[in-house]
Amino acid sequence: MTTPRSSSPPPNSPEQLCGDPASSIEVRGLNKDFKLRRGPRRSVLHAVVDANIVIGAGRTVALVGESGSGKSTIARIVAKLETPTSGEVLLDGERTPVRGAALSGYRRQVQMVFQDPFASLNPFHSIAHHIERPVKLHHPELTRSQIRDRAAELLERVQLGPAYLNRRPHELSGGQRQRVAIARALAPGARFIIADEPVSMLDVSIRVGVLNLLADLQRSDGLGVLYITHDLATARHFSDEILVMHRGHIVERGSADDVILHPQHEYTQALREAAADPERLGALRDEVRAELAKEV
Amino acid sequence: MADRLAGVRHLLPRMSAKFVVGLILVGAITLFGLIGPQFTVDPLDSSFKGLLPPGGEHPLGTTKLGYDVLAQLATGTRGSLYVGLLGGLVALVLAIGFGIMAGYFGDWLDEILTVFTNIMLVIPGLPLVMILAAYVQSAEGLGDFARSSTLVALILGITGWSGSAIVLRAQARSLRTREYVAAARVAGEKGLRIIAVEILPNLVPLIAAQLIWGVMAAVLGEAGLSYLGLGPTGSVTLGTMLNDAQTGQAVGAGAWWWFVPPGLLIALLGTGLSLVNFAIDEIVNPKLRAAPEAARQQRKATKAGKGVASGGSFA
Numbered sequence: 001m002t003t004p005r006s007s008s009p010p011p012n013s014p015e016q017l018c019g020d021p022a023s024s025i026e027v028r029g030l031n032k033d034f035k036l037r038r039g040p041r042r043s044v045l046h047a048v049v050d051a052n053i054v055i056g057a058g059r060t061v062a063l064v065g066e067s068g069s070g071k072s073t074i075a076r077i078v079a080k081l082e083t084p085t086s087g088e089v090l091l092d093g094e095r096t097p098v099r100g101a102a103l104s105g106y107r108r109q110v111q112m113v114f115q116d117p118f119a120s121l122n123p124f125h126s127i128a129h130h131i132e133r134p135v136k137l138h139h140p141e142l143t144r145s146q147i148r149d150r151a152a153e154l155l156e157r158v159q160l161g162p163a164y165l166n167r168r169p170h171e172l173s174g175g176q177r178q179r180v181a182i183a184r185a186l187a188p189g190a191r192f193i194i195a196d197e198p199v200s201m202l203d204v205s206i207r208v209g210v211l212n213l214l215a216d217l218q219r220s221d222g223l224g225v226l227y228i229t230h231d232l233a234t235a236r237h238f239s240d241e242i243l244v245m246h247r248g249h250i251v252e253r254g255s256a257d258d259v260i261l262h263p264q265h266e267y268t269q270a271l272r273e274a275a276a277d278p279e280r281l282g283a284l285r286d287e288v289r290a291e292l293a294k295e296v
Numbered sequence: 297m298a299d300r301l302a303g304v305r306h307l308l309p310r311m312s313a314k315f316v317v318g319l320i321l322v323g324a325i326t327l328f329g330l331i332g333p334q335f336t337v338d339p340l341d342s343s344f345k346g347l348l349p350p351g352g353e354h355p356l357g358t359t360k361l362g363y364d365v366l367a368q369l370a371t372g373t374r375g376s377l378y379v380g381l382l383g384g385l386v387a388l389v390l391a392i393g394f395g396i397m398a399g400y401f402g403d404w405l406d407e408i409l410t411v412f413t414n415i416m417l418v419i420p421g422l423p424l425v426m427i428l429a430a431y432v433q434s435a436e437g438l439g440d441f442a443r444s445s446t447l448v449a450l451i452l453g454i455t456g457w458s459g460s461a462i463v464l465r466a467q468a469r470s471l472r473t474r475e476y477v478a479a480a481r482v483a484g485e486k487g488l489r490i491i492a493v494e495i496l497p498n499l500v501p502l503i504a505a506q507l508i509w510g511v512m513a514a515v516l517g518e519a520g521l522s523y524l525g526l527g528p529t530g531s532v533t534l535g536t537m538l539n540d541a542q543t544g545q546a547v548g549a550g551a552w553w554w555f556v557p558p559g560l561l562i563a564l565l566g567t568g569l570s571l572v573n574f575a576i577d578e579i580v581n582p583k584l585r586a587a588p589e590a591a592r593q594q595r596k597a598t599k600a601g602k603g604v605a606s607g608g609s610f611a
Contacts, residue, residue, distance in 0.1 A: 079482050112482045114475045114478065133483060
């Protein structure tokens with residue numbers, strides 16, 4: 001049924017990458033080092049080592065790994081919040097700018113949803129400010145009322161409605177805030193969204209709602225999404241391709257089902273084992289009870 | 297209105313006793329300085345008899361040269377507040393410029409600005425101000441400006457910003473790493489706009505505290521300079537009044553009405569500004585609000601015989 005993937009090229013080789021280079025973000029040979037200084041001792045932390053990722057339009061690529069594995073660093077580099085030590089980020093096959101007007105053009109295409117909805121909205125400003133500013137920045141030709149209409153429309157798209165425009169962040173729940181953050185990311189008219197653990201700070205009960213919203217928007221707009229998470233289950237459910245990251249290296253990649261069902265790398269296997277599975281835990285409990293009963 | 301204020305309520309001071317008393321003190325003194333001079337005689341009219349004790353036509357008596365003390369006090373308060381406000385504002389603008397720019401932009405700009413701030417911080421304040429004031433005032437071509445309170449305020453401002461700059465830099469460094477600042481960068485906002493629109497509003501309590509501190513320092517600095525004879529001799533301030541009283545040997549003559557009122561007013565203004573500052577500090581650091589409350593409850597419990605520390609079987 002399944003062919004062993006040992007015959008395929010090693011997991012980090014460009015040959016295995018798929019997607020249409022004409023409409024994609026490509027991360028090529030990316031390295032990021034952080035210089036650490038503790039007193040007189042200096043050392044270098046290799047946060048990301050030779051990462052290659054392609055996110056095609058309309059596809060969701062999940063980047064899975066534990067805290068400190070370098071996945072958020074990749075997100076910040078693709079969002080142009082950090083500069084890589086070496087390697088490059090290509091948009092539609094072309095090299096991307098670091099500053100100036102050209103960077104503004106890049107930002108119009110590539111937006112980010114942050115991890116903590118309680119920190120990513122400025123407590124001082126209204127929801128209107130958060131959504132209207134990116135619209136205005138990237139569409140200076142619009143009039144004030146057109147900008148407001150667009151903001152209301154964006155809030156409708158994330159199922160909040162224009163009544164929220166005059167609210168302030170502290171009046172909203174975590175899920176509502178994250179919807180606002182998604183609307184803000186859509187505001188410039190982005191084609192690619194980097195979602196950096198978008199639901200990890202939310203209540204378990206509303207996570208699926210936010211993820212479904214992202215998935216709906218992705219389908220209707222043909223967005224390319226880089227979904228960063230430590231949760232294998234949602235990664236499998238919501239993405240086409242999964243990359244597993246461990247200590248700065250991408251150790252495994254493949255289609256979502258393939259990686260989850262037939263993990264090749266021992267780290268991926270460990271990750272899968274670690275995921276709580278109610279049925280397996282139930283079986284374990286029965287086993288222990290049987291042991292105890294025997295002893296009595 | 298209530299709706300609009302809801303989000304910024306945590307930035308406003310609570311109506312505590314400290315805040316109200318401070319506000320009343322500062323308000324009353326400011327009012328006195330603003331409208332007092334309209335109702336008094338000319339403070340530089342020396343046609344009265346010298347060293348009259350309080351009473352009658354002169355509620356606070358007269359000075360040795362025959363000036364009306366109440367008139368001098370009103371005009372002096374206005375002069376001192378002007379120096380304080382201008383000096384405080386100049387210091388604040390410099391502190392924001394150096395502190396927040398260094399904190400937000402970081403890297404080499406931070407290094408340069410911080411070195412400069414630290415140099416300003418370790419130079420002893422009063423001697424520097426004295427040298428600067430003496431030097432500028434003797435410079436040629438300044439005319440009346442050399443002896444004006446505006447010049448003194450500017451000197452006090454440009455020597456008194458470094459402490460505030462350090463505080464603001466630390467806070468800006470912390471705010472810079474907030475996700476909403478990163479989000480503004482991803483949205484495409486420019487650095488200076490991020491400082492002005494995303495960071496500064498969240499620093500309002502801290503900036504207000506720094507401004508009040510700066511005003512206080514400038515008022516006291518002006519009084520000190522004037523007392524040393526380096527003040528704005530061209531205008532009347534609380535400091536120049538004290539200087540006059542000292543050179544006129546008011547203490548020896550027993551003319552307490554000459555030096556007590558300006559001294560008291562400086563002390564009350566300082567007290568009032570400090571109290572307002574404490575109230576603002578409680579916004580910046582909520583722990584200051586919680587700690588006295590906890591202490592109060594503990595005292596109450598002890599009084600009611602429920603204390604842990606005193607009484608009971610463990611004592």
